[in-house]
Amino acid sequence: MTAEGRIVDRLVERADVLAAAWSARARTSTTPGCERAMLRLVGVSDLDRAGRPLAWSVVDRYLAGHPERLPG
Secondary structure (H helix, E strand, O other): HHHHHHHHHHHHHHHHHHHHHHHHHHHHHOOOHHHHHHHOOOOOOOOOOOOHHHHHHHHHHOOOOOOOOOOO
């Protein structure tokens, strides 16, 4: 293997470690804003009956006084 190949392999290995750490943290941590953004990313973009963004309403209804439903 060439020197460049070894460098690339080390970079990929480090990127994998970093991605795993970020992924683990993301699975245990979120916010209402993140959840709204995820809904918008999957196409939830209309308005509810009150004229508010639907992604906002969905997250608010899910939480409905129970903010502990989202991982801290």
